[in-house]
Amino acid sequence: MVQAKNQALVDIVQPIIDKQGLLLWDLSIKKIGGQKTVELLVDLPNHENISMAQITEFTQAVNEALDTAEVDPVPGEYMLDIASPGMDRALNEPWHFAWAKEAGDPITIALFAAKDGQKKWTGEISQLDDSKLTLTVDGEDKTFTFDEIAKAVVSVQF
Numbered sequence: 001m002v003q004a005k006n007q008a009l010v011d012i013v014q015p016i017i018d019k020q021g022l023l024l025w026d027l028s029i030k031k032i033g034g035q036k037t038v039e040l041l042v043d044l045p046n047h048e049n050i051s052m053a054q055i056t057e058f059t060q061a062v063n064e065a066l067d068t069a070e071v072d073p074v075p076g077e078y079m080l081d082i083a084s085p086g087m088d089r090a091l092n093e094p095w096h097f098a099w100a101k102e103a104g105d106p107i108t109i110a111l112f113a114a115k116d117g118q119k120k121w122t123g124e125i126s127q128l129d130d131s132k133l134t135l136t137v138d139g140e141d142k143t144f145t146f147d148e149i150a151k152a153v154v155s156v157q158f
Contacts (some may be wrong), residue, residue, distance in 0.1 A: 008073035013040065016061045022050070025085040026092065029074060036078040041085040047103045050084050058082060091152040097133055100154055101125035108155040109135070111148050122155050 006027055017024050025041040042058055043050045059082045066073070066080070091097050091107060100107050101124075108122040115121075121142060123135035132145045 006073075008071065009038070012065050012069055012073055013062055016058065016065060017042065020054070020058055020061070021045070022054070022058060025089065025096075029078070032079075036074070036076060037081050038074055038078050039081045039083075041083060041089075043084055047099075055082060055084065087156045088153050091154065094130065094146075097125060097128055097152070101128050101133075106155040106157060107135070108153055109144060109149050110151040111144070112150045113148070115144070115148065116142070 006029060009029075010024075010027060013024070013027075016022075021044070022042045023045045025043050026039070027041075028039045030037055030039065040062070042055065044054070059080070062082065063080065089096075091100060097107075104124060106122055106124050108120060111119045111121070113119070121135055121137055121144070123137035123142070125133050126136045126141060127134035127143075132143055134141050134143045
């Protein structure tokens with residue numbers, strides 16, 4: 001999940017995550033409109049939804065930890081963005097797919113190249129291993145390697 005360059009930041013936030021009983025869904029540092037942004041996506045484990053009060057408490061603790069860190073894990077000016085990954089959360093890491101499978105959440109995958117005539121597939125993960133997943137789509141199993149998948153998200157059904 002964490003690139004080596006972000007390890008110093010993880011080392012600061014992980015104790016806060018552990019203390020508050022949260023789940024670090026994703027951490028990224030990117031440029032948005034010329035501004036460096038540190039994005040932390042947090043949630044509760046066991047498929048519970050985090051509240052705004054919990055995000056606020058976490059944000060305050062992270063701000064304090066970053067302000068008092070001996071070495072700045074993110075040199076220069078940056079904006080800190082802490083949020084929930086949302087219902088339609090991106091699935092980027094192998095454990096994200098396992099999380100979706102465990103919850104029984106349908107997912108939508110977009111492929112780099114069409115397979116069986118289409119590039120987007122939505123279904124529930126029926127099988128999962130280190131290199132591929134199988135989606136049950138309209139009662140039929142379709143297997144995709146992770147190398148084929150350009151993007152994957154939890155599919156929100158209303």
